[in-house]
Amino acid sequence: MPELPEIETILRGLYPYIIGQTILNVEVRHRYLRWPVDDNIISISNKRVLSITRRAKYLILSLNYGYIIIHFGMSGRLVILSQHQPPEKHDHIDLILSNGYIVRYTDPRRFGAWLWSYDLATNYLLSHLGPEPLSDEFNYRWLLSNLVNKRAAIKTLIMNNKIVVGVGNIYANESLFLAKISPFRSASTLSKQEAKYLVDSIKLVLDRAIEHGGTTLRDFLQSNGQPGCFFHKLLVYGRTGAPCFICGMLIQKAKYRQRSSYYCSNCQN
């Protein structure tokens, strides 16, 4: 799925089309995503979109009454259609807008979710989330305090939503490379300096990815239909066997906790 930069790109692409518009109705063709699409969403009519925001990898549409919370799972996508087009196999949801545009949600694997909320503050999915990676609350002191006595690998920790949100597999690999830390290092062994480097690296990688419109792999298109170009900036992810940009040693790939880790065994310790 889209990671944080992808969601941010979708948000920015969607913004001009959807803000201030009224959702005339919603067509749900396949309600069984990760959880069933809420009845409140299926029955929406004439609700105005007041704002669109992001929290972690959730996209949140604030309506004049209630909120739609969208998660893209692994393969979710949004596209904007200027007129109706026949839905294809995995086109599960359409938002019909008052300006004539249609926001279409496509999700082959259906790991995504469309949830309804009346009150974000009490939402069970959002309420336990850790700090945003690009906020000041995510700093090395916070990270260090969460690494104490943690034997798990540092990569696992930075992908843990309670410690920091929005860091998925691609950007976890990229950040650890930039910080010169092995993905497999036991989290508690990080020094203060390494924690600083890692926090800075996460912020830098995400900033640059947002700047470039996210990373395009198989499934992701920006909401305007154009591919993002951070893919060409990746330092380790997907570069197995290619030379490290820093030292020239070959980038390695290892399966760890059901996820591919890419790293330079020379640069990262």
Place this chain on the structure above:
DNA sequence: ATCCGAACCTGACGGC
């Protein structure tokens, strides 16, 4: 408390 693997689901791709 902490950590790990399984599970959810479909499609693309490489090897034989």
Place this chain on the structure above:
DNA sequence: TGCCGTCAGGTTCGGA
């Protein structure tokens, strides 16, 4: 051409 195994951007849940 086709079948089979493997892999893919995420997250929650249950059990050890």
